[in-house]
Amino acid sequence: ELERLRQKAEAPAISIDGSRVEVFANIASPRDAEAAIRNGAEGSGLFRTEFLFLNRKTAPTEEEQFGAFVKVGEAFGEKPVIIRTFDIGGDKQIDYMRLPDEANPFLGVRGLRLYETHRELFTAHIRAILRAAFSFNFQIMVPMVAEVDECIRIRSAIEEVHTDLEREGVQHRWPLPIGAMIETPAAALLAGKLASRVDFFSIGSNDLTQYIMAAERGNPNLVHFADPLHPAVLSAIKLAVESAHLHGKKIGVCGEMGSDRDGIAALLALGVDEISMSPAKIPEAKERIRSLDRSRLLSLLPHLEEEGSAKAIRSFLKELEEGR
Numbered sequence: 001e002l003e004r005l006r007q008k009a010e011a012p013a014i015s016i017d018g019s020r021v022e023v024f025a026n027i028a029s030p031r032d033a034e035a036a037i038r039n040g041a042e043g044s045g046l047f048r049t050e051f052l053f054l055n056r057k058t059a060p061t062e063e064e065q066f067g068a069f070v071k072v073g074e075a076f077g078e079k080p081v082i083i084r085t086f087d088i089g090g091d092k093q094i095d096y097m098r099l100p101d102e103a104n105p106f107l108g109v110r111g112l113r114l115y116e117t118h119r120e121l122f123t124a125h126i127r128a129i130l131r132a133a134f135s136f137n138f139q140i141m142v143p144m145v146a147e148v149d150e151c152i153r154i155r156s157a158i159e160e161v162h163t164d165l166e167r168e169g170v171q172h173r174w175p176l177p178i179g180a181m182i183e184t185p186a187a188a189l190l191a192g193k194l195a196s197r198v199d200f201f202s203i204g205s206n207d208l209t210q211y212i213m214a215a216e217r218g219n220p221n222l223v224h225f226a227d228p229l230h231p232a233v234l235s236a237i238k239l240a241v242e243s244a245h246l247h248g249k250k251i252g253v254c255g256e257m258g259s260d261r262d263g264i265a266a267l268l269a270l271g272v273d274e275i276s277m278s279p280a281k282i283p284e285a286k287e288r289i290r291s292l293d294r295s296r297l298l299s300l301l302p303h304l305e306e307e308g309s310a311k312a313i314r315s316f317l318k319e320l321e322e323g324r
C-alpha cells in the first residue's frame with residue numbers, strides 16, 4: 001500500500017482530458033529538498049534562499065552558499081531547480097545589511113531593489129549559484145520585478161558575474177534561464193513587455209494578492225482580502241499567462257494558491273504550466289489535478305470572471321464540483 005502511494009505521488013499530474021501540469025516544490029533549505037523528492041516533486045519552482053542570510057551576525061560567504069546549492073542540486077539530480085535570488089526586506093529584516101527604517105516595509109526596499117546598493121552580497125550570491133549550476137539544472141528567478149529596465153539591468157549584472165568567472169577560469173554554467181516573479185501589479189500589467197526580456201515567469205500569488213488588494217499579507221483584520229481567488233487577482237493572472245504564452249514563455253505559480261483546491265481549479269482554467277508548493281502538499285495537489293477537466297474549466301472561465309468576490313468564485317467552483 002505504501003509503495004502504491006509512493007508511485008502515485010511520483011507519477012505526473014494529468015487532468016481527465018489529458019493536460020499535464022508540472023508539480024514542483026517550494027523549498028527553503030537543503031533539508032526541504034529531500035522532502036520534496038520523497039513527495040514526488042518534479043522540480044523546485046521556488047528555492048527561497050533567504051535561510052542563508054537570516055539568523056546570523058555576518059553575511060554568508062560565497063563558499064557557504066555554494067555548498068548549500070550543491071546539496072539541493074544533489075537532491076534534485078537532473079530535475080529543474082528555480083533558485084530565487086535573496087528576497088530580503090519587507091518582513092524579513094537583517095542587521096548586517098543595514099536596511100533603511102521604513103514606515104511601510106512591504107512597499108519599501110525589498111527583493112531586487114536591494115541588489116544595487118548591496119553589490120558585494122549580490123555578486124557572491126550569483127557566483128555561488130552559477131558555480132553550483134555547472135553540475136545541475138538550475139535556473140535563476142528574481143523577486144519583486146516591477147519594470148522592464150530592471151530585467152535588462154539584472155540580466156547584465158548576472159552576465160558580468162559570468163564574465164568575471166570566465167576570466168578567472170572558474171567552472172560554472174552559462175547561459176542559464178533567468179526568470180521574473182510576477183508579484184507586483186506592475187509586473188502583471190507589463191508582462192507582455194517583460195516577456196521578451198526574461199526566459200520564464202512565476203507568479204508569486206501571496207505578494208501579488210497583497211499588492212493588488214492593498215491589504216498586508218498576514219494582517220488578521222484583513223484576511224478576507226488575502227484570497228488569491230479574488231476576481232482582480234485572477235484577472236491579473238490571466239493577463240500574465242496570456243502575455244507569457246504569446247511570447248512562448250512558460251509561466252508557473254509559486255504562492256499558496258497553487259496548493260488550494262479551488263486555487264488549482266482556477267489555475268488550470270487560467271492555463272498555467274507549472275505549480276509549486278510545499279512538499280507535503282504535492283501528492284494531494286496531483287490527485288486534485290487528476291480529478292479535473294481542464295477544457296471544461298477553460299470554457300467556464302468567462303462565468304468565473306463574472307463573479308463578484310473570491311467567496312462567490314469559491315462557491316461557483318464548489319457547485320460545479322457537486323454537479324449542480
Ligand code: PEP
Pocket residue numbers: 046048087183203204205206207208254255256
Ligand atoms: C509569493 O509572494 O507568492 C511568493 C511565492 O514569495 P514569498 O511568499 O516568499 O514572498
Ligand code: MG
Pocket residue numbers: 143183204206207
Ligand atoms: Mg513574494
